[in-house]
Amino acid sequence: MTLRQTYLKNLQQRLDVQAVLVLNDSDMLVPFREGIFYFVVVNEPQADGKIRRMLFQEQVIIEQQISTWQLEKGAICGLDERLAEMLRRAEIVWDKDHYMKQMKLRLASLSSSLQKKHICREYSQILRFFHETKEFLQQGMMLDAHHSAIQTIHYLARLIVYEAGDHPQPALWTQVKQIDPSIYKLYEELSFNAEALEKRIELLVLAIEFWIASRTKESVRYLVELMETKSGPWRLEELMNHPMIQEAEIEIPLVVDKMLQRLLIQEVVCKEGENGDRETGFILMR
Template structure:
């Protein structure tokens, strides 16, 4: 029976190799956390057709489940420049190469493992803005006496903080994020540990972590918003909020610009200005970078 399964799977792989559009085939280890089953296989098939992006199939080969997810070379090339979807990136880094035409995937894995400085700044800015948002939610829920909601928001705050630390180290977040952070910043790991397993009352644990996070947020504003400041440096004069939010470098970056603007105003990194009144009498404010 085992031989039939092996032959069947080998036939499946041979068919993939013979397809002219297939560039590479990768497989995830069965023991991997991202594999949703144990009696089967998860294949990533790299093809040179953009329209195949995201295509996924669930196959049955002699009693075994085989998941096949297609990835286009165009998607990978774009990801090497502007960042890859994190789940897909995690799959690629952990997958083993089964077949690789012209060594394409081996080189692509090397390219994707590097975090370009421009992307690093963008991702740090994104995670900092998410940290701010969840931190504000934590404080609001805490003030309202909604302890479990405050706990949930605080967990999300710590998660964004952890991801930011990983990006600062020039790496990509892994599935076992806290194991990764433990090697990079033990103090942040211990804060997460305190929240998770400390025997004190939950409200008290949350209050202590709020103080620690608030101090870090305040001390790291300038370094964390470098990406946004560089965007603002691209033109002289003030920016309307709408201009910044819809800037091509920001629009799809999942950065909470209004929250960052408030924080940058508090730290006097930018200055608020008022534009000339419009026809309806509104006085719209904007911001200008202080040099």
């Protein structure tokens, strides 16, 4: 009996094990360069993230456990991207009731609500790094501006992938080249153009500025749909602390500012203080 057969037989005898997957040792996502990397799917929530390094018949085995509970939650709310990609690439070597085969299909699909959430998050990151790029550029800090410009177009690339109904992959730019060659060309120009660095960043800023202005409404649908659940105004703190926003990791102040500029929302007075101060909130424009 081979090492794999013996190892699998031991796992199959455990009542909590639902499936076993193995990641090819040549895969770039393998977290350890030595040994065979296995995912063990179990029916115990407390097992999430548990990882063991073992010697089995003189062979190093790395075993990472993941619960069916985490997978079910991930199919609805989204799974950690690196973990999701590792599971996508991993080969199923044992699967009770075809559970993991079906789960792989669910994790690969992108529901409309999940797509909107990811797009809004990436859009907020584009705004964050775009503002940094412009600030550094104005202050003459070219290397810092270049770093922020790279981050800006990185999140733009991720957004483009989500818009296409797919998940970003480790080889992101190979993926984007197939989906939107114009965005790939922007990255290429920033990286390899013979122009001076300052000029390359300035050209990217112009392109991104135009893109942001034309795509705000489509990119903030997740936030708009949340705001539609309430008839009155939303205070900034209320939006920032909403569980849906915190879970999505959206940079709310930046998105709100852009929505105000694009006349998608309106600022109104929510409460007047005794000292003449007035707290404001935001309502959707109809």
